[in-house]
Amino acid sequence: MLGMLMKTTKAQEQGASYMDWKLLPSLPDSFGFAGAFAGVSNNVLLVAGGANFPDGGAPWTGSTKVWYDKVFALDKPGGQWKEAGKLPMPLGYGVSLTWKDAMVCIGGSDAAGHHAKSFLVRYNNGKIETEKLPSLPHPLANGSGVLIGNKAYVIGGTETPQSTEASNVCLSLDLSAPKDQQKWITEKSFPGPSRILAVTGTLNNELYVFSGAHLYKDNADQQLKRKYLKDAWKYNPEKGWQQLADLPEPAVAAPSPAFAFGQSHLLIAGGDHGKLADKNAELKDNHPGFSDIVWSYNTITNTWAQADTVLTEKRSTAAADPNSSTWAPVTTPAVVWNGSLVLPSGEVRPAVRTPKVLMGTPVHPPGKFSWIDWGVVAIYFMLVIGISVFVSRKMESNTSDFFLGGGKIPWWAAGLSIFGSKLSALTFIAIPAKAYATDWVYLLNNLMIVAVAPIVVYFYLPYFRKLKLTSVYEYLQVRFSPAVKITGSLTFVIFQISRLGIVIYLPALVLSAVTGINIFACIIGVSLITTAYSVAGGIEAVVWTEVMQVGVLLGGAFCCLVFIANSLDGGFGQLFSEAASENKFRMAILESDITQPVLWVVLVGGFLTQLVTYSSDQVVVQRYLTTSSEKEARKSIYTNAVLVIPASLIFFMVGTALWVYFRHNPASLNPNGRVDDVFPWYISQELPTGLAGLVIAGLFAATMSTISSSMNSIATVVTTDFYKHFKPSSTDKQQFIFARYTTVVLGALGCLIAIYMVFLNNTSIWDQYLKIIGLFGGCLAGMFLAGIFFPKINSRGVMAGFVVSAIALYFIQDSGAINFFLYPAAAVLLCVTTAYIVSLIAPDKKQPLRAV
Structure with missing residues (x-):
């Protein structure tokens, strides 16, 4: 398998940056939340549920984790958060996605255990509305998921807080199906190690699974431990699972789903590489936080590279007052809002949350062209101008020269x-x-x-x-x-x-x-x-x-x-x-x-x-x-x-x-x-x-x-x-x-x-328009072919053939019944066949030009 291949490039030497990071207004909570749900409804950013230690403590200080049901809403980047409603119950550590005008919440946990509930959350006229979805086949928390079209996919996680093994079942739910037909489907089993806190993603309607932590019992002390994974997988419903190049390092609990960047890259922002996992209890407040590296996966070359770093600002007071600093968060969803990547709240070091909300907007590095390059281009333009001046002096002022160059x-x-x-x-x-x-x-x-x-x-x-x-x-x-x-x-x-x-x-x-x-x-x-x-x-x-x-x-x-x-x-x-x-x-x-x-x-x-x-x-x-x-x-x-x-x-x-x-x-x-x-x-x-x-x-x-x-x-x-x-x-x-x-x-x-x-700022309308107009090219060629090779075809027939083939091709294209390479074949065949039949039914008295 191809591993990570990296070397210093001109773009890196020039300090190229592909994300513009900034802080959005902080959540109206002193500590923030880990494991919150997040999504977008009617263009409003929602953050709901999650858990924290309300006294600012940690498990090693005897503090108790508390789950929440509050739903916060932000209508614009420069606005203010407001509490808009509540979830059906306090909940966190589930899968959250955005589908159409709703935030999708799947599974999760609370103080009592893990849950199988799934539901939609919508923000309408300043209020929160929820709608039930089919429950998962079993309770699930700490899993990951992604939306592909109208299908929600969920993979990994554990069924109970006491589980000693994670799930490797891949489940899907068609959100667009009628309510009475909606149900969770078990897809082909995930072949990699079972895991929690993985990162999922999608490009070109394929499912990607990255990193995560595999649970196992240590043979020596029988304690439950985590193996930090850096493997990567791709799933296509028709082709099954395929293993990809490993990540450069684990990215456990990184914000998920991965951010689809451009047309061929998926970004993973930060994550826990596990290098300090055995020292958490020793480091405590001196923990430096999690990775801030933004890893980029190229789906075409199957390679990894560092694309950027998450916005961080570590102050001297970070140990005692973590909220005064800006950290790269984990155990938080990744949300796409108006084309930007949002990382709301999350855990910034073991047991410590942050109320801060980060937003990264994709940017294109400026092009760099030297004066020598411009000199070469200038020479080209001078050649073009010189040729046109020379030719124009010889051209006669008549249509033969203008259209045909005088032959x-x-x-x-x-x-x-x-x-x-x-x-x-x-x-x-x-x-x-x-x-x-x-x-x-x-x-x-x-x-x-x-x-x-x-x-x-x-x-x-x-x-x-x-x-x-x-x-x-x-x-x-x-x-x-x-x-x-x-x-x-x-x-x-x-x-x-x-x-x-x-x-x-x-x-x-x-x-x-x-x-x-x-x-x-x-x-x-x-x-x-x-x-x-x-x-x-x-x-x-x-x-x-x-x-x-x-x-x-x-x-x-x-x-x-x-x-x-x-x-x-x-x-x-x-x-x-x-x-x-x-x-x-x-x-x-x-x-x-x-x-x-x-x-x-x-x-x-x-x-x-x-x-x-x-x-x-x-x-x-x-x-x-x-x-x-x-x-x-x-x-x-x-x-x-x-x-x-x-x-x-x-x-x-x-x-x-x-x-x-x-x-x-x-x-x-x-x-x-x-x-x-x-x-x-x-x-x-x-x-x-x-x-x-x-x-x-x-x-x-x-x-x-x-x-x-x-x-x-x-x-x-x-x-x-x-x-x-x-x-x-x-x-x-x-x-x-x-x-x-x-x-x-x-x-x-x-x-x-x-x-x-x-x-x-959107060429898709023009592309579609040109594609439809372009269909007429085959119809036009059909008219010429009919005229040269079929002497019995007349003007009525060829006009009928042109119209019928153009209309038929429009519907053929819309149906996707054939590959676009066959559009000309269909056009010519329909045009000539229709023209021939119509010409036999309605013959023309005009003697046509003899065909070959």
């Missing part, structure tokens, strides 16, 4: 441009992140262009060239009708404008994080420069800047790969051996589940995804038409197809290399980041000065190539399919001017959408 683009440049237009900044970020987090299963999706290229060359390209199209959707008018063309064009324009905002916003978000530039400056700067050269030089400027950008993009990524490998002790050999041993190079899932990316799903879906892109996307097809002949266009298509192979290998290998690197350097990864941030984070924190600038320039290049391609293609479609349609008498000069103005408007619109998304 004089060399085949190799057109091929590089096709590649550059489809390799967006999202791909630059997402492919390494996917390989880092999983494996190489998605590689085959990229490589299917090799199978699609000959089909496009021999079946689609001759039509596009023979008809001398400017907009690919003009084919739909020639083959079917103006209404079909308008439908296809409008679908493309809506999708691309929506995508334009996304491809500006998300890279700007990453660039802002890693460089420290204001995000609005990133958005506006990139938008202005890209719009300027797109307007000045048209498609020719777009193509030639993309040629340069592809070089920067691939060169930066390759240099980064070499640097990562060389930073490993064993170089590329270590990279390949470690990744292979953990199956990180897996390229196929040999199963038959249609909802998963199994081999045949990826092959079929990847083939049709590439067919959609290379047969019906104006951004790509427009490049076919910039060359001087069909032969040159064929070469450009094959150039792109061949280039995809090494490029995909580089980016997937970068992701795998990042996994190996962060496996050995877990402390250097931002635990608060998204998985998609892993490559940009490495660039900003670990690459040497100059090389970081080159790779960030590559990220700018990927962003700008996508933006410029989209803007020019949208302007082409809007001018050709809409402006000329509604103003057929317009001159070529008027169309050229309109196209330029349209490009400016598109640049401004994309910029505004990206800025709006910053204020929205």
Whole structure:
């Protein structure tokens, strides 16, 4: 098993901090409570029950522990606690969770013993309301639990105060089930040592169990003792239990559940490492308190690192007056309140409680970029501007030059441009992140262009060239009708404008994080420069800047790969051996589940995804038409197809290399980041000065190539399919001017959408919107396939096919019946089948363009 691997990193040397700690108002109690319940109800923080020694004493002074039923409420961080009600009985040391608008209380103990009761606590209009839940199968205290979706899980604990052995049964309760059907279910038995006071957690709907204390009787004196554990486990209902890397040290009774940090980390704040357990009676008031280390577990690399420390302030009066100091607490729940981690009250040294409440808010360390890095980026921008100025001087003021470059683009440049237009900044970020987090299963999706290229060359390209199209959707008018063309064009324009905002916003978000530039400056700067050269030089400027950008993009990524490998002790050999041993190079899932990316799903879906892109996307097809002949266009298509192979290998290998690197350097990864941030984070924190600038320039290049391609293609479609349609008498000069103005408007619109998304501060709505709109891509490809291969399909049929497939795909997506790779296959099949049937029922008198 992989143990903890740590070394000093640049982030640590710079004093990077991932949590901003502060004190909330203290509980209105002189001593505070251990074992209290805590949660959130209607956005109000609740702390209830627990126990303390009301005379400030300890077991060794003869003091008696007292349990409480008071419920305290805090409506905002700067507010004041108030006593809002009572629990059904004095209770503490149970499991407490937050579910919807209620605090869930499970089990616990009082002076009489342990209990099996479970109930909900809600805060409504300043008052406390409780609601019964099914009781546990047996009494339980000192256990731990977590909420996964609507299911509450409980593990560990003891059934009585006199128990000499803890439980290892894992129980679950579906809180969303009807009341008469709710019951505790026994899950697969926990295989590790039985334990109390463990820490549980969850990420990606999986249950994690960390540390805890195993109870046993000492053979010598028959006294009940604790073994402080540092093992870790993961539970998936379908796959069962799996042992993980051990913690660096035990974290018994640390606040639980573990804090889900970012998308791939779980944080454990403090805990009792047990090193002083045998000296408690001797140390008494001189006990230094429990650990303040915040441990971070990376669920992807299965490694541990120190992420932070809990806020502490030990004063000289700490021994006699512990409340004057701030300590790291144990035996208290961890509560997530408005995105922050709250540690309410708890035990700060044996028998001593605290009324203080700590709150830690996740923060991102600022990006660091040197002036040399900025110099490299500046050189890149000067090259972009220089190319656009040079090209704009040669461009004629006509639509042929603006849209098609006068048909004089060399085949190799057109091929590089096709590649550059489809390799967006999202791909630059997402492919390494996917390989880092999983494996190489998605590689085959990229490589299917090799199978699609000959089909496009021999079946689609001759039509596009023979008809001398400017907009690919003009084919739909020639083959079917103006209404079909308008439908296809409008679908493309809506999708691309929506995508334009996304491809500006998300890279700007990453660039802002890693460089420290204001995000609005990133958005506006990139938008202005890209719009300027797109307007000045048209498609020719777009193509030639993309040629340069592809070089920067691939060169930066390759240099980064070499640097990562060389930073490993064993170089590329270590990279390949470690990744292979953990199956990180897996390229196929040999199963038959249609909802998963199994081999045949990826092959079929990847083939049709590439067919959609290379047969019906104006951004790509427009490049076919910039060359001087069909032969040159064929070469450009094959150039792109061949280039995809090494490029995909580089980016997937970068992701795998990042996994190996962060496996050995877990402390250097931002635990608060998204998985998609892993490559940009490495660039900003670990690459040497100059090389970081080159790779960030590559990220700018990927962003700008996508933006410029989209803007020019949208302007082409809007001018050709809409402006000329509604103003057929317009001159070529008027169309050229309109196209330029349209490009400016598109640049401004994309910029505004990206800025709006910053204020929205939530991309999920946009992601969902784009996913729905993106479904139309398969329907659009179905229209082209129907037109080229099925001569009997008419305009009525193809319109019906488009509508039926779009509606059906919406419900297919909502149901999750198939993997998203199969969306294009379903779209094409539904569109063509429906179109064929409708065309047979309602034949069109118009003689269609002959299909192949």
